Amino acid sequence: MSLHIENVTKCYGKFTAVDQLSLDIPEGQIFGFLGSNGAGKTTTFRMILGLIDATEGKITWEGEPINYQRTDQIGYLPEERGLYPKLKVKDQIIYLGRLRGMDKKEILTELNKWLERFNITDYLEKKVEELSKGNQQKIQFISAVIHKPKLLILDEPFTGLDPVNVELLKNAVVELKEQGTTIVFSSHQMGTVEELCEYLCIMQYGKPIVHGALKEVKRSFGKKNLFIHADFDLSFLKTIDGVDNQKLTPEGCILQIENEDVSQAILEQLHQKGFVRKFALEEPSLNDIFIEKVGESYA
Amino acid sequence: MRKFGVVLLHSYLSRLKSKSFMITTALFLIFIMAVGNLDFILNLFDGDGSADQVAVIDETEDIYPWLSEQVEQGEHGFELVDFEGTVDQAESDILDGQYVGLLSLQADDQDYFIANYHTDQLINPSVQNQLDNYLQQYKVALATNEAGIDQEVIESIYQPIAFETIAIETADGRTARSEEEIGVARGLVYVMLFVLYFAVLTYGNMIAMDIANEKSSRVMEILISSSPPISQMFAKIIGIALLGLTQIGLFFVVGYYMIERVQDELVGGFFEVFGFSEIAVSTYVYAVVFFLLGYLLYATLSAMLGSLVSRMEDVNQLMMPVILLIVVAFMLSMFGINMPEASVVTITSYIPFFAPLVMFLRVGLLEVPVWEVALSIGILILTILLLAYIGAKVYRGGVLMYGKGSSLKDFKRALQLAKKDK
Numbered sequence: 001m002s003l004h005i006e007n008v009t010k011c012y013g014k015f016t017a018v019d020q021l022s023l024d025i026p027e028g029q030i031f032g033f034l035g036s037n038g039a040g041k042t043t044t045f046r047m048i049l050g051l052i053d054a055t056e057g058k059i060t061w062e063g064e065p066i067n068y069q070r071t072d073q074i075g076y077l078p079e080e081r082g083l084y085p086k087l088k089v090k091d092q093i094i095y096l097g098r099l100r101g102m103d104k105k106e107i108l109t110e111l112n113k114w115l116e117r118f119n120i121t122d123y124l125e126k127k128v129e130e131l132s133k134g135n136q137q138k139i140q141f142i143s144a145v146i147h148k149p150k151l152l153i154l155d156e157p158f159t160g161l162d163p164v165n166v167e168l169l170k171n172a173v174v175e176l177k178e179q180g181t182t183i184v185f186s187s188h189q190m191g192t193v194e195e196l197c198e199y200l201c202i203m204q205y206g207k208p209i210v211h212g213a214l215k216e217v218k219r220s221f222g223k224k225n226l227f228i229h230a231d232f233d234l235s236f237l238k239t240i241d242g243v244d245n246q247k248l249t250p251e252g253c254i255l256q257i258e259n260e261d262v263s264q265a266i267l268e269q270l271h272q273k274g275f276v277r278k279f280a281l282e283e284p285s286l287n288d289i290f291i292e293k294v295g296e297s298y299a
Numbered sequence: 300m301r302k303f304g305v306v307l308l309h310s311y312l313s314r315l316k317s318k319s320f321m322i323t324t325a326l327f328l329i330f331i332m333a334v335g336n337l338d339f340i341l342n343l344f345d346g347d348g349s350a351d352q353v354a355v356i357d358e359t360e361d362i363y364p365w366l367s368e369q370v371e372q373g374e375h376g377f378e379l380v381d382f383e384g385t386v387d388q389a390e391s392d393i394l395d396g397q398y399v400g401l402l403s404l405q406a407d408d409q410d411y412f413i414a415n416y417h418t419d420q421l422i423n424p425s426v427q428n429q430l431d432n433y434l435q436q437y438k439v440a441l442a443t444n445e446a447g448i449d450q451e452v453i454e455s456i457y458q459p460i461a462f463e464t465i466a467i468e469t470a471d472g473r474t475a476r477s478e479e480e481i482g483v484a485r486g487l488v489y490v491m492l493f494v495l496y497f498a499v500l501t502y503g504n505m506i507a508m509d510i511a512n513e514k515s516s517r518v519m520e521i522l523i524s525s526s527p528p529i530s531q532m533f534a535k536i537i538g539i540a541l542l543g544l545t546q547i548g549l550f551f552v553v554g555y556y557m558i559e560r561v562q563d564e565l566v567g568g569f570f571e572v573f574g575f576s577e578i579a580v581s582t583y584v585y586a587v588v589f590f591l592l593g594y595l596l597y598a599t600l601s602a603m604l605g606s607l608v609s610r611m612e613d614v615n616q617l618m619m620p621v622i623l624l625i626v627v628a629f630m631l632s633m634f635g636i637n638m639p640e641a642s643v644v645t646i647t648s649y650i651p652f653f654a655p656l657v658m659f660l661r662v663g664l665l666e667v668p669v670w671e672v673a674l675s676i677g678i679l680i681l682t683i684l685l686l687a688y689i690g691a692k693v694y695r696g697g698v699l700m701y702g703k704g705s706s707l708k709d710f711k712r713a714l715q716l717a718k719k720d721k
Contacts, residue, residue: 049524050524051520051523051524068526068527071524071525071526072525074524076520076521076524078517078520078521080517080520081516081517082516082517082518082519082520082521083516083518084313084512084513084516084518085516086317087313091313095305095309096521096525098302098305099302099305099306099522099525099526100525101301101302143521144521
């Protein structure tokens, strides 16, 4: 196991930001951190980076805690844009790259490669404050990966980007993973997490409420989604045993059912009623799991 | 250590290359050159070179020739012209700008003569003061002459007496500093006071600004994930110190060049006027030591405070106490420069925040035992170390702290954040 978080607790005074968190983040994988605002994601990241010390427990990477001797192997993209607004892109990356132990020539070759990849080669000599938010985020991303880190921590990398750029960045992340980088990232966008992560963790009030491999998480959730399009009124389905939730759509409804078997009972009921255009049983989305789990603990 | 160098170089170069730094430095250099060429510039404004003229209507006939000669010899920047005409004519000429004023002199039985000065320029009384002085002298001469006193006697009455202070030698052969020596040291102390005051205000503020800027742009989080905050803090302090030395060095070089150029015009040159060459080497050494320690002390304090705020706007508010400290130190030393032996000066020369200025002043002006200086420097170094220790802790926590912040509570919070509570 590459990154190992063991019974970690962080208290700020009386407030407990992270409570007894234990996670194993496998090497060479993408690990997604989900959680509502204030769930303790950023605090966890900061503890992994060694910026703040855990009140209890320990975090190790390849068997040792992360300290300043090893920061050259770690890339970090903070939640908020963290760049010098008045500095040119080039100077900016050179400075941050040198702080990660690279020399200037290396940095410039890498930087040009990345700029080309993101189609922003004209920005080399521009000040960061002149760039759009999305392009700033690309520069931020470059600054996090320019030194080819072995462990990459991305705190909400995709916020504020248009779909085209999200795609661009996602591809870059996947490529880094294929090159063997261990990637930990947090996001509010469930779709992205579902697409990228094999492993994930949903946090709430500093505690992991769901965690494990994505497939496992979905399977153990048990509930399924049933999509039905039909010509007649479907509201009667709500009363069937095993239906947890019904959402009416213009063409029919989406049902959340407790398990697969319920779908067959529904199918029988529909059979007698009339024309059914669509009847599809699907895995729950991460969004459903998140809302259900996080919503539960709110109540 | 490599990263220390990277941060140091960055804080030095990014400031050096910034427009605001270049403009400030250029303005200062222009100012220095302007002061150096003050005579030339003033002459430029006087332009045509023709001096102001004062019209004189002298009914006594006797005074004008004497007065005219006196004014000419005194080189006051105006000259007298015998005016042939009435007072009204002269007044209209004054309003036309031909003359700056009219002096009319009438004989008087009681008071020898009466003088009236007509002018449209009441704001600048220097001309009438000069004329008043000369006329007073003339009257004294007239009166004493009438009383039968010799001109030579008058002169010897006005001659200042010889008054000299002699320093008494102590048993071990040392003397108190002679008046010249003290005057000379005072010059150096003045220069040092201004330079240190200027340096602390400017560069201390720069450090706090830089750190607050890195915090508000959130780049700090990346920085401290790459290299230890403590090394960053000191890299920054030293980087800005180098910047300061570059700037001050530049000022000195240009200033020295200007002085060299106009040297001949000054009597004996600037250095002899202030007598810098006569000062003991140890005083120079102390100047450098106290300057560096003073800078380090205030820079560390500024860095610590800078790490507590999260917005640039809050920097000034938090820097207020630092500025107050240096202002108090400055005022103490301004007072002390005239009374270096006052007990308040002696006491404050051990208080670290005042010591760089006040102790240096004492060393420069008095014979201070070495142990006293050593004690003061020791306290100063200890305080710097202590501040650096606390500063590094606060810095570590402070840079991760965002909020309205600028109070003692934040200070505690920052310490708490940094605490290794394992």
